[in-house]
Amino acid sequence: MASHGVRGRGGGRPTLEEVAARAGVGRGTVSRVINGSPRVSDATRAAVEAAVAELGYVPNTAARALAANRTDAIALVVPEPETRFFAEPYFSDMLRGVGAALSDTEMQLLLIFAGSDRERQRLADYLAAHRVDGVLLVSVHADDPLPDMLAQLEIPAVISGPRSAAETLTSVDSDNYGGARQAVEHLIGRGRRRIAHITGRLDVYGAQRRVDGYRDALRDAGHPEDELMIEAGDFSEEGGRGAMAALLERRPDLDAVFAASDVTAAGARHALREAGRRIPEDVALVGYDDSAIARHMDPPLTSVRQPIEEMGRSMIDLLLAEVADRRPPASRELDRRQVVLATELVARASS
Amino acid sequence: MASHGVRGRGGGRPTLEEVAARAGVGRGTVSRVINGSPRVSDATRAAVEAAVAELGYVPNTAARALAANRTDAIALVVPEPETRFFAEPYFSDMLRGVGAALSDTEMQLLLIFAGSDRERQRLADYLAAHRVDGVLLVSVHADDPLPDMLAQLEIPAVISGPRSAAETLTSVDSDNYGGARQAVEHLIGRGRRRIAHITGRLDVYGAQRRVDGYRDALRDAGHPEDELMIEAGDFSEEGGRGAMAALLERRPDLDAVFAASDVTAAGARHALREAGRRIPEDVALVGYDDSAIARHMDPPLTSVRQPIEEMGRSMIDLLLAEVADRRPPASRELDRRQVVLATELVARASS
DNA sequence: AGGTACTGTGGGAGCGCTCCCACAAGTGAT
């Protein structure tokens, strides 16, 4: 019998109070049960659970958030202005991992775009209002002020792809260095001798690490150093095409190329075709990401697979841990965590 | 200065009350100002706005949600269990449109996965708790109970890709029928006479519409009907391959194929290659979606582009309108809206 | 017997808003 002050509420969903009345206990006890407190007798717990089931009670998140000063939500912030990153399988794979990890919890996932200035401002207000318990950061550039803002607001955050070796935030990354080594060692194993590298955007730490891996793999195999075999790309197809053309000009005798991304490799492939080089007979080609493009390229592209879904999972695990044990930031810095996950080479016909 | 009852709150963010004190007005007045009520004098409004700026006040969403019984959040529900859909550019493009449309509002976007049974259950609880003001539904199958659940809970919802011609929810879709016609008419224009079609999953309404478009385009061009030229696929690469093989067996003289998706076309391409048919010399190939795969295929694939980003935008616009004017469901049914956006053929070397 | 320590429980206070009623002050018709 909906009684006093019914404000057109959607059919009067049951409240904690009603559950308490039904179970013949106090409000506090119901709260303890639904929050899994151990300080409740078994009999009482059973009675409350029965009442919850009978009434179809679902806690009101807003009330809980207001009273407990937490939100049970985390945000995934996508700072990319040009949403290039966004269209890559990278994004959806990570989302899948994040979603899977989250489905074990009560946490909700908010998607926040911070490309434009206005979106940035909105994000800043949003974070200032502490409307999420934690933040997942992907694809952040070295000069982005976001991580510092987060640190200042003391909002737990995990970043995918550390900005540098000195990353202060908890981070999850794939082994860019090792992945590059795998690619180059694979090419060496295939008998290639003059292996070039088209880099990614070098303001991205992971791209730098791939260059390091490329260099070290060659050095360890006793190959002479040759800076002319390295050309800067920017992860784009056009960049790959241009870089490949430059490399062919400088080192027409090259017999293999390791590209910092599959899209870059696709660009390189065009340039190679135009120059009349066959893949893999004349020039072997290896990409990075193992995206759909790699599988559908002609010939199919050998590529380095990152365990992206697993990275998403890891990020959630780390973030939830930080949210849970909310320590003073001082101590937090001591055991900051940098997780690095192994990559895997997927060999195909291009090499 | 922090006085009574400070519960370790994060540095005491200012409240409505504090803004009111600072501006020398009452709480109600501040509330009116921040909610844009017209019933405030200009002088008072200015004073309140100044106080808001000085204090850096940001409203507490939880309190607002609790008091006003709304959440200022909408959910994007992804019901796909196998997240195939998810890896398609389709998803990220739509997300981009949704994000763009949303950035003009105060609404937040929640991403909810409803693949597994557990996720389903969580979603049901979530919706029952009215934790979002509206729901965006993508990639919903004909037998999914979700739309009905939404209707019963009276939660505004917009669906992308109506489940049938009799869709009861507000929907946004691209013109599958027209897109298929464009593809077939393009092939006819190129002088092709024996045009086959590999369908998508026929339990998806859009796939049916593409078949209709294919049929009508041929009929209108005076081509004889030939059911043997149609083979069922399932949007997958493997399905495309198998369907192509079957078609070649039945109609070895076919000279063109319209595939219901780019991925399907990629599968068809493999089968054609294996059969020794050249593309486009022997058989012209047209796909659907204009995904990255189409651009990177060899030869590049002619494909039908859907205005997906625009669809995302439209969905948000429609949903927010429904959220805003919360009418009784009865009247809502009368002017339910079905928006259909035009497609565009992107001609490439495969046809 | 008295103390101390727990365990389980009830319920007051309060989280920061919105809603709405009350009311002061101004405006115009009667």
Add this chain to the structure above:
DNA sequence: ATCACTTGTGGGAGCGCTCCCACAGTACCT
């Protein structure tokens, strides 16, 4: 001058929770 509105404003009540204090009951020491 009286009444009836309108406009702008203040502040009480209440949204549904969590937190925490108080307290009854039981158990185990001295």
